[in-house]
Amino acid sequence: MREQAGASRKCPREGRPCSRCVASRCSASAASSRRPLDGRATARPVDYLHSYADLVRWARHADLVDAATAVRLDGGDSALRTAVELREAIFQVFSAIGRGDAVPAASLAVVQARYAEAAAAGHLVSRGSGFVWDFDGSAPGRAWWPLAISAVELLTHGPLERVKVCALQTSCIGLFLDTTKNRSRRWCTTEGCCLDAKLERQAARRKAARAAG
Structure with a gap:
């Protein structure tokens, strides 16, 4: 079964189309369940x-592959290391942006190399008024090919000015696309990091009040 990458998808947390990937297909990534890595800024990221x-x-939760493809995919430690290397390179590139x-430069070179591999494995097909990437087969790289394609699409077509790093610097530093009209969004999620930041501020105020009291 073939699958296509490049069409607008709805972000599972924001409920609206996610224009490109940032670090993990969209800022919510790993679909509605979880990101592939949490608490990046903490002493013990998960x-x-x-x-x-x-x-x-x-990849299945993030809608990079469909159910039929997921069943067929099989790979070992080498394939996993390649995917993790790509994940970290994408994070370094877009967090810098x-x-x-x-x-x-080293991280950008990794993204470029994986994009070249993904592009060589897929082909462009017409859809609507444009073209999308089409993938088939069950090579181990199939799980991350759409991610590499999306990362380079964002790098080359933007909107890079909307790439942001979550303001919760004590734990998250996740990446997201700020799609607000005035680009005022500071947190990758309102129900997660925004709430955590609010609780941190409240705790800091209480601590300050006790110290002054």
């Missing part, structure tokens, strides 16, 4: 990708 089977499950820093 990585959910421990095996190739975990990668396939994440979100902060206005220089993009690490």
Whole structure:
């Protein structure tokens, strides 16, 4: 069964079309369940990708592959390492963009190399008034090919000015696309990091009040 990448998809947390990937197809990533890595800025981040089977499950939840393809995919540690390397390279590239820093050349080279691999494995097909990437087969890289394509689409077509790093610097530093009209969004999720930041501020005020009291 063939699948196509490039069509507008609804972000599972925001409920509206996600224009491109940022680090994980969309800022919510891993669909409505979880990201492939949480708490990146903490001393003990939680990585959910421990095996190739975990990668396939994440790819299915993130809508990178359909159910029929997910059943067929099989790979080992090497395929998992490649996917994790791509994930980290994408994070380094877009977090630098979100902060206005220089993009690490080594990370950009990884993204470019994986994009070339994905492009070589797929082909363009007409859809509506444009074209999308079409993938078939069951090679281990099938789980992350659409991610590499989406990352380069965002790099080359933008909107890079809307790439942001979550303001919850104490734990999250996740990436997201700010689709608000005035680009005022600061948190990757309103029900998660925004609430956590509010609770942190409340706790800080109480601590300050006790110290002054």
